Amino acid sequence: MKKISTIAFSGGVGGAKLALGLARALPPDELLIVANTADDFDHLGLHICPDLDTITYTLCGRANRSQGWGVEGETWSCLDALSELGGPDWFRLGDRDIATHLYRTQRLREGARLSEVTAEMCAAFGIAQRLLPMSDDSVSTIVHTAEGELPFQDYFVRRRCEPRVTGFHFAGADSAAMHPELRAGLDSPHLRAVIFCPSNPFVSIAPMLAIPGIEEALRSIHTPIVAVSPIIGGKAVKGPAAKMMSELGLPISSLAVAKHYRDLVTAFIVDETDSDEVACIRELGLACEAMPTLMNNDDDKLRLARSVIAYCHELSR
Template sequence: MKGISTIAFSGGVGGAKLALGLARVLPPEELLIVANTADDFDHLGLHICPDLDTITYTLCGRANRSQGWGIEGETWNCLQALSELGGPDWFRLGDRDVATHLYRTQRLREGARLSEVTAEICLALGIGQRLIPVSDDPVRTIVHTAGGDLPFQDYFVRQRCEPRVTGFRFDGADRAAINPELHAALSSPDLSAVIFCPSNPFVSIAPMLAIPGMQEALLAARAPIVAVSPIVGGTAVKGPAAKMMSELGLPITPLAVAKRYSDLATAFIVDVVDGDQVARVRELGLACEAMPTLMNNDDDKLRLASSVIDYCHALSR
């Protein structure tokens, strides 16, 4: 049986959209989706994995399409009752979402690995694709700000990305091990594409690349590594990437993102509105193509996924 042909590294909302497109155009057994876990945190005694959950809900068709995260048709009775008691209600946990966190937390306390629990949840929700955390070991993004260091969810949700960013660190990354399934897939002779989905380069992709041996394993893979720009027309499609770039003194352009990947990636994809960036990206030594990357509906996701796969195959010839 053919093994994994495509590995997709993904953060939350933007990455999940392309992951869904890839899930629709590739046989389930050929796709491995790798989720960032550096956003994970413990809240109200529950172990919460925002990126894993966003991808999970997207793949099973339950994601809230308007906001990109959470579950469509969610109710908030538990959160409302918690607020009435004076409890912390800054992180919005819906009633059905809580069930996911309760199940995960209990299984982890029983000694299961995060990979095992993720597989169980996917099976229960009818997801045929393999979705894994990048590591079973904890890695946590800490955002350096002008006012001090903040755990990622405090920065992102509690303070609504308002503090000025000065840098990042990834606690635990130096002690984390690459998910064995990912390591095996990267060395597989069947591998034909490694894709960095359009996710935040600083807090979604970078924590995964910080795990010891990850970059070496990627460089040794027998497949092109293609990154899709999360910056389109001078702004981030979703999330705080553009704000972070500005505060770090970087131009808000696909080129600036491509420079972060230039020692690792084979190629970079920009949106058609940024076609003027193609030649400059190629000057970095990367192959580069412009194509429509905005994913406003399922047809867009399928089109982009098919185009990215075709491009990867063309690079392999």
């Protein structure tokens, strides 16, 4: 049994950045990273797990930083050829990335669990930290839009987040099982910090909380739960969080995200540019700090990770 001190819940890009910072700030056996898998989908017979892959590629230093997804130095021969054949090319699959999906799909077909396959891939990539899918069972985010319900990747990639969002549901969540390693981690006497990475509250963090047992376990622990705001200066750093908030009738602010999490988290971290929201957030009954949260480089990631960990430790005193 690992001595898990820190559990981080993460979606893709922004979450992966903080996950990398945490991985550098902590001994490997102390960190458990839990990834949203409700964006996962089957495409061309491949089982694709965008958030797991973004975190994996980020942790091993292979993520494509400019495009925010996929592998650095990727090639596109397969997709070019598929496109020539008239095959579906709307989801951009790089040649190296396809190997990830082929490997995973094959292992799942052989009966391996997603968490096992993820462990195998982390080992192959030299990642010492434990990265865990939120569940080994399939959960699928369905986006309710003005044009009807859309599977997440249809909304996100094919439709480029254009349809107006009215809500979400997480198909399969009710019957999905929380992973035993996550339960063990949350029950661990060594646990000192639970962190919600700066990920989309609606489609990255919410699906994880929708799995029976996870939210209940979080409510029952005495460890501080700290969420890092994905909104900086009224904008999402990456992704559709701001557009979603606007369409859901919410102000695009860290305060609105804090209100969303208020019943569950101990504390909320906003970016230094939003320090004027700290007082309002504290009025919600949450601890709150402002600090630099924008992660442009690896130093930023490590610094934010250290600050978040230190803040959790302060809160637990």
